[in-house]
Amino acid sequence: MSDPYLPPEVCDYIVDLLHNKPDTLGRCCLVSQSWVPRTRKHLFADIRFLHCDDLERWKRTFPDPSRSPAHHTHTLTICCPEVATVAGAQEGGWIRAFSNVTQLKMLSDVGESVVSLAPFHNFSPALKSLHVASTIFPCTQIFDLICSFRLLEDLNLFQRRVVIGPIDRDRDIFQPSTSPVLTGTLRVHLPESMEYATRRLLNLPGGLHFWKLECSCYFESNLQWMSALVAGCSDTLECVDIEYWISPPSEQVGPPTVSIDLSRATKLKEAVFRSNTLRVAWLVLALQSITSEHRYLHQISIHVPEVPDLASHRRAVSEVTHRQWMDLDRILVQLWESHGIRLKVMYFVTEEKKGIQRERIGGLLPKITERGVIELEIFVGFCWYRQVF
Incomplete structure (x- = not known):
């Protein structure tokens, strides 16, 4: 009886299935010298x-x-x-x-x-x-x-x-x-x-x-150059992902004076904003640059560390923050009514706080919540929960 024989293409297929198992690939090198070239392709x-x-x-x-x-x-x-x-x-x-x-x-x-x-x-x-x-x-x-x-x-x-x-x-x-x-x-x-x-x-x-631009902003001057990058690739840009890590001094509660300009990026399909600060006025300024020319933009995603509880803040900060969220609510409604752009809010919370975040969003964005065009993704540890208003 002759020794069993496998066609080379079958052996190659078997080795390819093990491409992400380096230990097994190493043992495959010992099976036959003819297997070595194919295993090396994945090992290295x-x-x-x-x-x-x-x-x-x-x-x-x-x-x-x-x-x-x-x-x-x-x-x-x-x-x-x-x-x-x-x-x-x-x-x-x-x-x-x-x-x-x-x-x-x-x-x-x-x-x-x-x-x-x-x-x-x-x-x-x-x-x-x-x-x-x-x-x-x-x-x-x-x-x-x-x-x-x-x-x-x-x-x-x-x-x-x-x-x-x-x-x-x-x-x-x-x-x-x-x-x-x-x-x-x-x-x-x-x-x-x-x-x-x-x-x-x-x-x-x-x-x-x-087609995609991801930028991190630590100084307000960075926003000017981010806008220049957006304008520079506006003919092909489909997604922007902006991280805003500017924390104002404790006594400063006023809105920022500059933001990223999206007016020339008319081929955008999605805009993603991430922030570690309760100020959302910079986001309002950015959304104000969206016009009727943005025919392909269908979703705005906002990542926040945690939806704020305004009752726990000082009165002055609470009033300013609440006013900024109302401005955001207003412009999001306008974008939905004029362009059909949906909103997605994503944030990380602890297990005990998961239940109250939906209520806070409803209080901060009442108009957009009432229209049912907001989607929440709540991340708790390594799990996430998707809720649609």
Whole structure:
């Protein structure tokens, strides 16, 4: 009786079903030498250099970059970019072996030395997603890196403290004449350099074509540059997600003087607003920029930490906050009556407070509640409860 035989395509299908089980994939390598290439495709699809030692072990295991399994990698995470960039400049070949990476994450919140990103320029022509969260790279180098990937769609810039610095010495080495396609999602968390990043993005030769924009606002001046980004990709923008983390001084209860301008983003389908403050006047200002030209906008989502209990606040604060919520209620009714835009409110509460949140929303937004076009999502721990008025 002959040995059992499975066609290669069946073996490949079996291995593919185990793509998210690395331990089992490792055992599959011991079944047959013919299974090794297919298992490597999944074992090395997501590589993470979390520490400097990880990178050193990789280079010792695969001393010849041309024969390493790096070409199987689609997601590459580097949490020691200061070491990786120096190693790349000295040895060159190891990063170039990752030529099929579509998502690159460079994460680091430590270190003071400024190193060059030039070794990473266009190391993977297939790159479509770039996430940079590091305090050691000047913005000039970050944007040179961005411009080197012509197929780049998604961009995530996150920095608590940004080094802008002088013009980099390697600037003459790489002069971008084109820009990425930028047709995906732009996430920007740059409290201290929002203006600089916005100016660089708006000056890219090919323009901006993002369909989704996510921004975090810690200073009112950030709203101006968020508005500029919205206007810059208004021809393609379908969703905005704005985080508003400005907490006013205790004695300041008046409304903000600026907000994000959505008037030019007429192709919007959804607007999401997140806030950690009881002031909603900035949200009212933003919604006032919605006009009859916004034919596709169908939903406004508001995330709040917890629906406020105005009775527990000082009288002055309570009156101002209540007036702001009434203004929000009024403009939401207008948007529903004129454009048919529904409202979704989402917040996190403890189990004991879950029952009273619906009543508070009904008191703060009475008109929109009466019309039955509000949806609540209440998150308690890891569970969520959906209620429709």
